[in-house]
Amino acid sequence: MKRSIFRGWLFPLAFLAPQLLISLAFFFWPAGHAIQESFFQSDVWGGGRIFVGLANFTTLFHDPLYLKSFVTTWIFSFATAFISLFFGFFLATAVDRVHRGQATYTTLLLWPYAIAPAVAGVLWMFLFNPSIGIVSGWLHFFGIDWNPLLHASDALVLTVIAASWKQIAYNFIFFLAGLQSIPKSIIEAASIDGASPFRRLYTIILPLLSPTLFFLMVMNVVYAFFDTFGVIDAATQGGPGQATMTLVYKSYADGILHNDFNSSAAQSVILTVMVIILTVIQFRFIERRVHY
Amino acid sequence: MKIAKWLTVSLTLAIAGLSGSMAFAATEIQFWHSMTGPLSEKLTEITEEFNAKQHDYKIILVNKGNYAEAMTAAIAAFRAKGQPDILQVHEVGTGTFMAAGQAIYPVDKLMKDEGKAFNASDFLPAVTGYYSSTDGKMLAFPFNSSTLDTFYNLDAFKKAGLSTENLPKTWDEVADAARKIVQTGAAKCGLTTTWPSWVHVENFSAWHNIPISTKENGFGGLDAVFEIDNPLVKRHWSNLVKWQKEGIFTYGGRASTAMNSFLSGQCAIMVSSSSSIADIKSSGHFSLGVGMMPYYADVKGAPQNSIIGGAALWVLSGKPKVHYKGIAEYFEFLSSPKIQAEWSEATGYLPITTAAYELSKSEGFFTKNPGSEIAIQSVNLHTPTVNSKGLRFGNFSQIRTMFEEELEYALNGTKTVDQALSDAQRRGNTELRKFEAQQSK
Secondary structure, eight states: OOOOOOSSSHHHHHHHHHHHHHHIIIIIHHHHHHHHHTTEEEOTTSSOEEEOTTHHHHHHHHOHHHHHHHHHHHHHHHHHHHHHHHHHHHHHHHHHHOOTTHHHHHHHHHGGGGSOHHHHHHHHHHHHOTTTOHHHHHHHHTTOOOOTTTOHHHHHHHHHHHHHHHHHHHHHHHHHHHHHTSOHHHHHHHHHTTOOHHHHIIIIIHHHHHHHHHHHHHHHHHIIIIITHHHHHHHTTTOSTTTTOOHHHHHHIIIIITOOHHHHHHHHHHHHHHHHHHHHHIIIIIGGGOOO | OHHHHHHHHHHHHHHHHHHHHHHTOOEEEEEEEOOOHHHHHHHHHHHHHHHHTOSSEEEEEEEOSSHHHHHHHHHHHHHTTOOOSEEEEEGGGHHHHHTTGGGBOOHHHHHHHTTOOOOGGGBOHHHHHHHBOTTSOBOSEEEEOOOEEEEEEHHHHHHTTOOSSSOOOBHHHHHHHHHHHHHHTSSSEEEEESSHHIIIIIIHHHHTTOOSBHHHHTTTOTTOOBOOOSHHHHHHHHHHHHHHHHTSBOOOOSTTTTHHHHHTTSEEEEEEETTHHHHHHHHOOSOEEEEOOOBOTTSTTOSOOOOOOSEEEEEBSSSOHHHHHHHHHHHHHHTSHHHHHHHHHHHOOOOSBHHHHHHHHHTTHHHHSTTTTHHHHHHSSSOOOTTSSOOOOTTHHHHHHHHHHHHHHHHTTSSOHHHHHHHHHHHHHHHHHHHHHHHTO
């Protein structure tokens, strides 16, 4: 790899400055403020605040509903990540085998990624809305009592589908690129040697695809834990009961809707730490099996 | 010579232009609201009328999202010294705003300071009581107060062979009607509801003259304790669960999500805010019947009177003095009988002043629009008792969500009604104690 040498450090700094400023303003500063806020109890109107140490955190861990939202989040996130990865890969292998119209399929399958999460949530909410949704109509026609406003499982299914749909497009394009970078000669050699399609997949394609797979796993988990807020807000608002109350949504609801900024800050801190740990685990243990 | 002439002409024009624009520099007053659809259109119309008839003040309307979002935005803006002048706060935010201390400018004091007449007695008793402090001073300007109505799809009633003249009055009659409608296939669903907690806990208790909490539903002090886990509420929630299982009641979600199923004709009966009438008139394509909230006939004292929902206008402090004169003039305009009558007629919100109510009556509005008087009749049905003059709790937005979550658990079978109601009461009380502790610091 060629190394670009800049004369002096001012020039590269000028290039980096815009991104650094954005990261500073939109990530580090709010994150620092949130960490600070989580140790205080503030007056809603900005009248002052009291240092309460870890009180916000202990209150959370004593709240059975908060602990329940951990479970909900894990179920939701892993379902979303798994479905997105599985279908992304499936579609990529399908498109990879196609000769004519590959560009068309790729374009069409990539579109959902361009849609904002909130829009995706609204879209699916309309399709599956128990009173006016088209898909609900079909489900009721077949005798299925579909009501995501009432049945917890229906609500989870709806939000998982809405959240996965977008990510399938994202995973698809990465998988497709990965598949197309595998030399055709290797696969041909394997099939001449008599390897079945499944054997080829398991022994050749997946190992060669593993950097992509690892990258996508990390991205999908982060997406599922954080970026799915828009989908849940548009589709179910954490209900029914607290069936779709994920950690990120609960942080929003407590902070923005109910003005408990300190608890919300504490929840954000816990969520961030958790995802950091998860990412570290992924890098430490799973990266070992990645075949670069 | 030519240059000098040119210079003079352009200079004169510039000065004329500048002074012209200076004459039009009206003081801008920011009004953050949460009205949408036909309600927003009417508010814009009224505000533009005010802006047009005088040139000192210009009210700028900004929709800041729903009530909860607007409230949070205003609080955040206040902390950053960029708050609006007027904020529309829903009734559940009253507790929080009453505890805001220096941040708000009580409307009573504002009007008095600006020399405007403002008598609590001009307003509906149900409304004054709700927004007054313990010493009888009105802190907020009541603007869009709604109450409960029951809406009936009369086309579905006809199809089911039910009378469109004698509409159901009790919960049992409503259940029977819903049952008949579903059985005959007149509609897919019989009964639905919007605002689950407001209808089935808060208004339900007031309508049957039972307390929601101790301390006069919170008016008497921050140490109120919820009493919603009582036999009557338990009976009603159990009925809702039973009807849901039977298929005659279909839960349609929180806030006004369920309105879609009534507007589309899917559900034949809906208990909802009186302000739904605006949407129903524009989007519903069926003949509409309106009634009061149903009650249980065997409960003594029922029906008592309904309590208000909707929102009021709060004035925030910290703005330039000249703004407050404009706000006072705007409020005087809004509370004038003509404007109030016009607003309530177009939206289904209650006419806030007795004068406005009388004006609408004298203009024959209620005879021409049967069903539109139901709202004010149900709020005026009897003199409010200590159980039915409203409620005042801090953190109530959160508490309402908790009540609705527990009702959902009961409806979808995750919890028994006993468990759900007990949890709702417990969770609500924890929130009240949290608010109480914060205020004593």
